[in-house]
Amino acid sequence: MKLRVLLVDDEQLAIDRLTDLLGTLEEVEIVGSAHSASEAMERIAALAPDLVFLDIQMPGGSGMALAADLDIDNRPEIIFVTAFEHFAPDAFAVDATDYLLKPVRFDRLRAAVTRAQRRVRLSRSAGDSAAPAREPSPYIDEIWVAVRGGQVRLSISAIEWIEAARDYVMLHTATRSYLHRAQMNMLEEQLDPAQLFRVHRSSFVRLSLVQEIERPGRGNLNLILRDGIVIQVGPSYVKQVLAQLNLS
Template sequence: MSALRVLLVDDEPLALRRLETLFGDIDDVEVIGTASTGDEAEAKIATLRPDLVMLDISMPQKSGIRVAADLASDPRPEIIFVTAFEQYAPDAFEVDAADYLLKPVRFDRLRQAVERARRRRTMRDAIDRLAGTPAGTREEAIWVQIATGNLRLPIAQIEWVEAARDYVLFHTSTRSYIHRISMAALEQLFDPQQLMRVHRSTFIRPALVNGVQRLGKGLIALEMEDGAVVQVGPSYVKIVLDRLSLA
């Protein structure tokens, strides 16, 4: 498998150095360059043709959102936005970002996002076909908005869910989808045997839990198959341990 070629874009030198350090611990990636403005990012994307661009949103000259929106459709690198401001999430997914990371970037979330971007590059045809997936005998999918319209996302594709203000993020193996719905509504929609609530702002798929971290004082976190580490709310700890047969 060839290394994923990555361009890092951020106007803060410390942020760039931190990303370079984190990428040093991720297998099969190669950081091929850096940029500190939107215009420089566009130039380097055109000349270096990276597979993945880690793109800061708030930058001089041209925002990361604008850079991503103006990219040619083919060939187009995968985009992972990095920002200190979560309010940009809806705009980020409007331009088909693979993921959206908040600063300071955690290693587990970066690794998860990179693997998602890697899979997206090899599974685009399969993702395109999701729109034609036939409906089952019960509600088994959610219509989500994407840059080109709407996509029927099978619930079976959702690995975990996290709340983001008035929206939720559906995380799949290849990308995240943003959708406006309440966590309470999702609790009614999801089969708890498939997607269980483990926090007031999180659902997970129990079958994808690889490990449990004991945090002390009765608190735990779940290590997911994709590398994400998900906190379990105090009131959910017992039911989660029971479900995982660890009580």
């Protein structure tokens, strides 16, 4: 499935960079661009894109306000692209598909596009049955996370990886990310390592999703997930990770 993409940023250089990066992905088709929130609203109405890469701080109106004004049931998927971390809570409160920091890493961009594809497919084929029940566990099997208008239960089985974000953590699933106030050490006590294994002081990973490993040298280790995300393994975690992957 090819996604029809609209790029929104007040800086042409930013649009050009995204155009170059997205040009390597066969699953997207760039259908237009806009340089302001008002122009973006017109282009969204006229072009009906599947996905919008949206800057936040723009003259004449913010991308965040634009996303909040769109009809949640009919709007395109939104990937915010910004130079500022502190907008992340607001981004996920409006159900953003992803939140990318400039300069955009290609692996994060590709993973965000893959996530958007999944969300579009799910919205077009709603009604799938719920996941089967799992065996009882001494660990938590769900987390209450904040979303626009309240909170929802997030199943631990849906989380693919976790990264620290100052006083919060980012819980990444196949279709979106959730910003959750928690500490990594607390999560390590609560999470089943058979599901999410701590590989760094700043990250947990579902090791079954690791498709490739890199050994950049000097005992370093990187994990490459199925969506192309590259996660560094902390030096003190390398032996445990290799043992879990049956590579020790």
